[in-house]
Amino acid sequence: MTLKRTLYALAALALLFGVWGVLVRLTTGHENAAYGSYVVWGLWVAMYLFFVGISAGAFMFATFDYLFNIPLFKGTGRAALWGALVTLAAGLLSIWFDLGHMERIWEVYLFRNPFSVMAQMVWGYTLFGAIALVSLILVIQSEKSAWLKPLMIVGLFLSVFLSGGVGALIGVQAARPYWHIGLFPAQFPVFSLASGAGLMLVVVGLFGATDDARRPQQLWVLGLTTVVLQLVKIYFLWADFSQSLYGGIPMNVAAVNEVMFGTYWWAFWILQIGLGTIVPLVVLVQPKLAKHNGWAGWMGVLVLVGFAVARANIVFPALTVPELEALRTAFNDPRLGYSYFPSLMEWAVTLGIVGLANTP
Amino acid sequence: MSNPATATVDRRTFLKSAGAAVAFVTALNTEPGRAVAAVDDRLAAPPSVEAKKGSDTLLRMQAELQRALQKKPGERRWVMVIDLRKCVGCSACTISCVAENKLPPGVVYRPVMEQEIGTYPNVTRTFLPKPCMQCDNPPCVPVCPVEATYKDENGVVVIDYDQCIGCRYCVTACPYAARTFDFGATYTRGTAEAEGVIVGQATADNYERAANFEYREAYARAGRDESPIGNVRKCHFCLHRLAEGMLPACTTTCIGRATFFGDANDTDSLVSELVASPNVMRLKEDLGTEPRVYYLT
Amino acid sequence: MTTTFTRRDFLKLAGAAGAVALGTRFVAAKNGRAAAPSLASRAAGQTAGNWIATACNMCGGQTGVLVRVDEGRVAKIEPNPDNPIGVANVSTDFWRWKNTDGAAMCPKGNAGPMALYDPDRVKTPLKRTNPEKGKGVDPGWAAISWDEALNTIAAKLRDLRDAGEAHKLVWFSEDHSFVDIQKDFTELYGTPNYHNHSNLCDVARKASFKLVVGDERPLGDFANARHILLFGWNPLSATKWSHLPRIFTRAIENGAKLVVVDPYLSQTAARAHEWIPLRPATDGALALALAHLLIKWNLYDQEFVNNWTTGFDDFAAFVADKTPEWAEQITDVPAATIRRMARDMANLRPAVVDVWSGPGQHSNAVQGGRAIAILNALLGNVDRPGGLINPERKGPARQKPHGPKIAQPRLDNLNLYPFGHGSGVYTEVLQSIVDGTAAYMPKIGMVIFQNLVLSVPGTDNVIEALKKLEFLVVVDTMLSETAEMADIVIPGTTYLERYDLTTNWVTWTSVSLRQPAVEPIFGQLPEYEFVVEVARRMGLKDADDKDFFTVGRISGQPVDSTQAWYEEYLSEQLLKGGPKISLDDLKALPGAVWIDPKGTRYEKFKDEVHLPDGAQTKTGYAIVKSADGKTILGFKDDRGAAHKPDGSALDVPADAKMDDKVQQIILDKDGKLWGYVDAKGILKGADGSEKGFRRDGKFLKGWSTPSRLIEFTSAQAAARKDRNGNAIDAQPVYTPRDWFPNADFPLYLINWKESSHTHSRTFNNPWLIELMGWNRLAINSVTAARLGLKDGDEIWVESPYGKAKALARVTQGIHPEVVGWQHGFGHWGLGHIAKGKGTADGSFNKTISDPISGMALHKEVCVKVYRV
Amino acid sequence: METSLARASLYNFLAAAFGDPPTPQMMEAWVKTVPGLRPAPLDEMSQAYTRLLVGPGADYAPPYASLYLNPSSNGKPQLWGAAAAAVEALYGEAGVEIAPGQPRVPDHLALELQFMQHLCAREADAEVRGDSAQAVEWRERQRAFLRDHLWPWLPQFVARLSNTQDEARAVYRALAAFMLAFVQSEVADHG
Incomplete structure (x- = not known):
């Protein structure tokens, strides 16, 4: 269990760092954030997308156990639920810190604007969180509760709709052609499932019960699921990029170029495509490696890292392209620039949240 | 009535003058009494302000503004017209706006965008001031989770600073980059405090922290988290100035x-005339946002 | 008429009266708390004191402004429609547009509060503790009390004067405010070395126009013109005064054609119908070719030229070979374009031609400017509607104090610059200090609101010169690069904290008041009070040993408060000058501005000069002059008796000169000499100053040139030698400037100004820095490609005198042989916002001036540019 | 009621004449109303208006009561002061405040005239409603305002305005004379 201990140690460190970040955030507001008014969403929003994606995916996996009763996954449900809850909390925490007025979050619950996708997401995730929590409590008390199945059904629906909804949240923005592509929201549930699979690989591969004989089989199935979902993901990426490039809308082309050849090209090619997609694909199609705890678990980590980068590559490129080209030089202020790299405070808060999520 | 002089005022005269007087009383909107009801309101000539073609545009616009202010808010349609042939790219508008609304660093309501067109020696530069377009179909409004931004009764897209949670969803929704976020900075931040030698931040801050009067409320950027800090901010056609004529x-x-403002529902107004020019255009019309800012090219 | 009216009649009339439309003069009072007002709200003011009418000084334009003060703090600045500066250039427009809120204000004016509340402002006198001086050397400032600062300065000045070296005080000041009191001080103190800013700006233009149309600063009546040709001027952006862009946009609206000649596509060029790029400093050649065509095609105004000008035939002969093809070789403007320009300006009348500092800051500026000024004469459009107007000026009158006689020459050798300006020659003073070629070494320097280091060409030279002064006092609001060289820094006031009387930038006389909107925010002395206080502590008196700085100028009584004393001083200038009102009256006038009700007058050259009542005209008399011919001693009547000007008998000195060619002598009714008509028919006063000329038995005013006519050919120029001892041509010749690109330094380097900043002093204003935060070097895309440069590249800019890093801006909008940028950037002092932004353009120059007018040569530089 | 309305109408007419730049409609009404008034070209009228009533310049006749009434420490008349503040307070008591775009100094002639119109109109309104007590009250206010504020400076103002020559200004001279006579008759009538 040295791995677990190391991880705890790292998590504790991250948490400490995170406490500093949160303190800075709470005392100085947004002054130390690196995003501005043009790249107006930063790391925290990307992390929100990332975490709630995992959360939805993890819940889907929990239904394998409690709803569909797939024998192979019996017993993994509790961990999946736990994961869903923790990552959801992390996601919501992340977006909460991002708000200009954290203290006004309750405003959203007043049903002021039920047609805002963001409001829908807040209500939806709150409900989803409640369901995950109640489910977990039920599971801990007794897995035989009559309430569990209906809860699972509602939760499954929510996990699909909400992950799609997150896609819609930005997909409805006609102002940003890069987001406003036909298939855009549709890919989000798939991404959720895929990142859920990644999380399960980590949970089962690195932290699974050593005495469980089903473990290699579970890993193999999770691995295959991941492989399939990775292929679907590549298809979506191709669909996105080809629509953008062939469509030729300048803002769109610029955004794609920014992803592939811009400042952070390496994040796309090395982290997202190389380590996050190709390597897991290659490793997990090999039964021997796929069934190996360590290999499978670490592939899960890589998949998650790939997704984190992929989320960032969805949020930022659309924002780094000026809506009107001449805005670049119209007014000079650091907040009115088109490049973005998260500030120390942002990293701290995010790492703190990751640490917090890891502590349980 | 007992004054004998009244006998000499014939009925016609009386009605005319009565019309004017009663119109005035009505305008006061106090204790209307029976007098208002008693007089045929066709005789109460609507107040008209003289503003003709050929007079100075500002005079004319001010007169038209007075006229528009006498209408019900829903009946007027504020629009802005910017003549790009006359814009000299000086950015006086940008800075007057910064001063009027006490905008902090990085918050800008009306930058002037510059573009070079052509190849040497056949080349020119265009200057395009870009306020909020006050779209009739604003993409920023439906996305707001708390309805903190909405079209007010005048048709101006406004932000309720006390309701806005600062999620910046509207910023991403706006195709014109008209919205910026108030990060809470001040210009004087980072000034060395050479005790007794230079002014230093504390004193200078004082000016920056003084209240602006956007939306007719006194918003001092006093604390770290007090609105409008942590809010999204944008051009609001200076509603607080309009309210005072x-x-x-x-x-x-x-x-x-180069900038014209007025009520496009007033068919005699300068902006109505300009909006009907053959050389009028709006930004990103294809998005269906129906901007209320028109450009003459 | 009205007395026959009865009350009954009045009431009858009510019928007709009732038809008048009704405006809303009142609204129903609201109950409860009123909504918060706008920053600019006039309704918000509960007392009248909340809006203060004053004049801007964010640049030298002096636009009228209204300042809203809340709780002792400046809240907002708005345009002031009562002040013509900011509304209109000619009075007919002003009467029409005034009070319609027709005023406007540029970004700098709007950014005024940030200058007042600049966190880097100096708030107390500072003393240097580090004796070492140099660029970037920390002076080790120590705050000292006002008493210590004033006493130290007064003692230093007193010692210098007591040692008989009063002339070794050298004084530099800004030129738009409180200069009179500074001049008074230097005159009473006994130094000839008072200089102010103008010779860094436009004195070449002043000399050119003075030589041709007899006025230093004619203003174009652009709103009424149908064709406007501008040489090297960017009035739409380098705003200067806020109505300026509007008179152009109004002209364009009225159908005028605007053509801009400039190596750089300025904002004005961008709004023009035509941009004519050319090589720097060749504008004069282009103007000569245009003159050539106008004359050759007979498109000039013959009536005007015949009646109101002189030297035309010689000029016509001179330009006979100045063909468009000749000009094309020099200017790089195609001959066909020049032909089109000439045709347009002749066809679209009234047409006006103007020039400012673009060609004006090169070594051939004065003659080039003359060629341009002359185009107006050919178009018959001087002092006429839509043309170039000679404004009337009747501002406050400075009352010259009676100071000691000063024997020593000026350090700047102003007398050697044949058409130099009263502001002096900064470059010559500073360069001669460095070289040690000065007639004497000055010891004390006083610099008031001048950042010499960044605004005089040759940055390092200027620093060296300042280092050589024994004691330097700098008065400024900021710790500028010049203040960094000081021994004592005195905190200055911004325009919102002090008084000034500012005069016209419009075509008729107005005097606007600058008055404190708020008290000086650190209780510091405004500069004029500082001068008065130093003088008082020195015990400075005038040559008759009478107190000057302690006695009220009107009351004649001792005045204790320096402010009250200065208010009286200003009042005296107003009462004795054009306005004839007191300072209090001026404050009470709407907008705090006095306006000459006569307004703009055109064709003033046709005014008659009236002789005094009872004047007697004598012929056969002679004028008696001193040996050098400069002073008029008296006159000799036809019987041979000599008289002093007052009529009493005159002992004619042996060496006196007798001018018996005078046509007439004019005596007033008491027999005193009033004036005379010289051999050429010029009417002169008893002191020899020209008043007009005789035509058809009448005396006409004409222009203020020696011939009283517009001078195509300048005899007065030909009679003088330039600073280098070279003859000056009577014709406005094109001579190439001194410094041309060569293989080592192949590019012309020019600089310009834009609306975002003034000189080198607004760069710590954060609002303005947001508009323009860096002066990237504009390079034509072809040139950039040749040099392998891309937009945004970091580059070296190098001249024989300096080398610095810069950022490239690749553009189509500049002549391929030229690179250029906005002036004023590159501070290493001033304040935390200004510091480290952009590149200082002055560091590449020599410290040198044009030899005719003393204009600093900011733009005569060649550089090479290469990637870092 | 007819009387008060007619008077209101005249005050309104005068307020417009001295408070707004001339327009063709106003000219028309002037010619109809003011006996002996000859029209002048509008351009000249506008300039005359500015020179005479807006200023500055030698011909400026400031239309502010305080500049005629205020004694002040330095012997120069000053704008505002207690009298102007009192006038503003009266406006408030009568339920009105100065509208945006109007002179912010309350003792401007046009405001004072318009205020008289308001008082007359309120009187008429009360009469129509049969509230004679209120009508008397409004009438009393008129009397006090005329006596304490409008009349005391009007002759001086008119004298200053009349001290000018030329065509366009003749119109304003006629208007001023008319106003003076009317207000004088008002004062006489109100005792």
Whole structure:
């Protein structure tokens, strides 16, 4: 269990760092954030997308156990639920810190604007969180509760709709052609499932019960699921990029170029495509490696890292392209620039949240 | 009535003058009494302000503003017209707006965008001031989770600073980059405090922290988290100035006299005339946002 | 008429009266708390004191402004429609547009509060503790009390004067405010070395126009013109005064054609119908070719030229070979374009031609400017509607104090610059200090609101010169690069904290008041009070040993408060000058501005000069002059008796000169000499100053040139030698400037100004820095490609005198042989916002001036540019 | 009621004449109303208006009561002061405040005239409603305002305005004379 201990140690460190970040955030507001008014969403929003994606995916996996009763996954449900809850909390925490007025979050619950996708997401995730929590409590008390199945059904629906909804949240923005592509929201549930699979690989591969004989089989199935979902993901990426490039809308082309050849090209090619997609694909199609705890678990980590980068590559490129080209030089202020790299405070808060999520 | 002089005032005269007087009383909106009901209101000539073609545009716009202010809010349609042939790219509007609304660093309501067109020696530069377009179909409004931004009764897209949670969803929704976020900075931040030698931040801050009067509320950027810090901010056609019969700051200060403002529902207004020019255009019309800011090219 | 009216009649009339439309003069009072007002709200003011009418000084334009003060703090600045500066250039427009809120204000004016509340402002006198001086050397400032500062300065000045070296005080000041009191001080103190800013700006233009149309600063009546040709001027952006862009946009609206000649596509060029790029400093050649065509095609105004000008035939002969093809070789403007320009300006009348500092800051500026000024004469459009107007000026009158006689020459050798300006020659003073070629070494320097280091060409030279002064006092609001060289820094006031009387930038006389909107925010002395206080502590008196700085100028009584004393001083200038009102009256006038009700007058050259009542005209008399011919001693009547000007008998000195060619002598009714008509028919006063000329038995005013006519050919120029001892041509010749690109330094380097900043002093204003935060070097895309440069590249800019890093801006909008940028950037002092932004353009120059007018040569530089 | 309305109408007419730049409609009404008034070209009228009533310049006749009434420490008349503040307070008591775009100094002639119109109109309104007590009250206010504020400076103002020559200004001279006579008759009538 040295791995677990190391991880705890790292998590504790991250948490400490995170406490500093949160303190800075709470005392100085947004002054130390690196995003501005043009790249107006930063790391925290990307992390929100990332975490709630995992959360939805993890819940889907929990239904394998409690709803569909797939024998192979019996017993993994509790961990999946736990994961869903923790990552959801992390996601919501992340977006909460991002708000200009954290203290006004309750405003959203007043049903002021039920047609805002963001409001829908807040209500939806709150409900989803409640369901995950109640489910977990039920599971801990007794897995035989009559309430569990209906809860699972509602939760499954929510996990699909909400992950799609997150896609819609930005997909409805006609102002940003890069987001406003036909298939855009549709890919989000798939991404959720895929990142859920990644999380399960980590949970089962690195932290699974050593005495469980089903473990290699579970890993193999999770691995295959991941492989399939990775292929679907590549298809979506191709669909996105080809629509953008062939469509030729300048803002769109610029955004794609920014992803592939811009400042952070390496994040796309090395982290997202190389380590996050190709390597897991290659490793997990090999039964021997796929069934190996360590290999499978670490592939899960890589998949998650790939997704984190992929989320960032969805949020930022659309924002780094000026809506009107001449805005670049119209007014000079650091907040009115088109490049973005998260500030120390942002990293701290995010790492703190990751640490917090890891502590349980 | 007992004054004998009244006998000499014939009925016609009386009605005319009565019309004017009663119109005035009505305008006061106090204790209307029976007098208002008693007089045929066709005789109460609507107040008209003289403003003709050929007079100075500012005079005319001010007169038209007075006229528009006498209408019900829903009946007027504020629009802005910017004549790009007259814009000299000086950015006086940008700074007058910063001053009027006490904007902090990085918050800008009306930058002037510059573009070079052509190849040497056949080349020119265009200057395009870009306020909020006050779209009739604003993409920023439906996305707001708390309805903190909405079209007010005048048709101006406004932000309720006390309701806005600062999620910046509207910023991403706006195709014109008209919205910026108040990060809470001040210009004087980072000034060395050379005790007793230079002014230093504390004193200078004082000016920056003084209240602006956007939306007719006194918003001092006093604390770390007090609105409008942590809010999204944008051009609001200087609603607080309009309420007092003053044109938006950018319109008044414009040294090329390139910015025009008024009520497009008033068919006699300058802006109505300009909007009907053959050389009129709006930004990103294809998005269906129906901007209320028109450009003459 | 009205007395026959009865009350009954009045009431009858009510019927007709009732038809008048009704405006809303009142609204129903609201109950409860009123909504918060706008910053600019006049309704918000509960007392009248909340809006203060004053004049801007964010640049030298002096636009009228209204300042809203809340709780002792400046809240907002708005345009002031009562002040013509900011509304209109000619009075007919002003009467029409005034009070319609027709005023406007540029970004700098709007950014005024940030200058007042600049966190880097100096708030107390500072003393240097580090004796070492140099660029970037920390002076080790120590705050000292006002008493210590004033006493130290007064003692230093007193010692210098007591040692008989009063002339070794050298004084530099800004030129738009409180200069009179500074001049008074230097005159009473006994130094000839008072200089102010103008010779860094436009004195070449002043000399050119003075030589041709007899006025230093004619203003174009652009709103009424149908064709406007501008040489090297960017009035739409380098705003200067806020109505300026509007008179152009109004002209364009009225159908005028605007053509801009400039190596750089300025904002004005961008709004023009035509941009004519050319090589720097060749504008004069282009103007000569245009003159050539106008004459050759007979498109000039013959009536005007015949009646109101002189030297035309010689000029016509001179330009006979100045063909468009000749000009094309020099200017790089195609001959066909020049032909089109000439045709347009002749066809679209009234047409006006103007020039400012673009060609004006090169070594051939004065003659080039003359060629341009002359185009107006050919178009018959001087002092006429839509043309170039000679404004009337009747501002406050400075009352010259009676100071000691000063024997020593000026350090700047102003007398050697044949058409130099009263502001002096900064470059010559500073360069001669460095070289040690000065007639004497000055010891004390006083610099008031001048950042010499960044605004005089040759940055390092200027620093060296300042280092050589024994004691330097700098008065400024900021710790500028010049203040960094000081021994004592005195905190200055911004325009919102002090008084000034500012005069016209419009075509008729107005005097606007600058008055404190708020008290000086650190209780510091405004500069004029500082001068008065130093003088008082020195015990400075005039040559008759009478107190000057302690006695009220009107009351004649001792005045204790320096402010009250200065208010009286200003009042005296107003009462004795054009306005004839007191300072209090001026404050009470709407907008705090006095306006000459006569307004703009055109064709003033046709005014008659009236002789005094009872004047007697004598012929056969002679004028008696001193040996050098400069002073008029008296006159000799036809019987041979000599008289002093007052009529009493005159002992004619042996060496006196007798001018018996005078046509007439004019005596007033008491027999005193009033004036005379010289051999050429010029009417002169008893002191020899020209008043007009005789035509058809009448005396006409004409222009203020020696011939009283517009001078195509300048005899007065030909009679003088330039600073280098070279003859000056009577014709406005094109001579190439001194410094041309060569293989080592192949590019012309020019600089310009834009609306975002003034000189080198607004760069710590954060609002303005947001508009323009860096002066990237504009390079034509072809040139950039040749040099392998891309937009945004970091580059070296190098001249024989300096080398610095810069950022490239690749553009189509500049002549391929030229690179250029906005002036004023590159501070290493001033304040935390200004510091480290952009590149200082002055560091590449020599410290040198044009030899005719003393204009600093900011733009005569060649550089090479290469990637870092 | 007819009387008060007619008077209101005249005050309104005068307020417009001295408070707004001339327009063709106003000219028309002037010619109809003011006996002996000859029209002048509008351009000249506008300039005359500015020179005479807006200023500055030698011909400026400031239309502010305080500049005629205020004694002040330095012997120069000053704008505002207690009298102007009192006038503003009266406006408030009568339920009105100065509208945006109007002179912010309350003792401007046009405001004072318009205020008289308001008082007359309120009187008429009360009469129509049969509230004679209120009508008397409004009438009393008129009397006090005329006596304490409008009349005391009007002759001086008119004298200053009349001290000018030329065509366009003749119109304003006629208007001023008319106003003076009317207000004088008002004062006489109100005792």
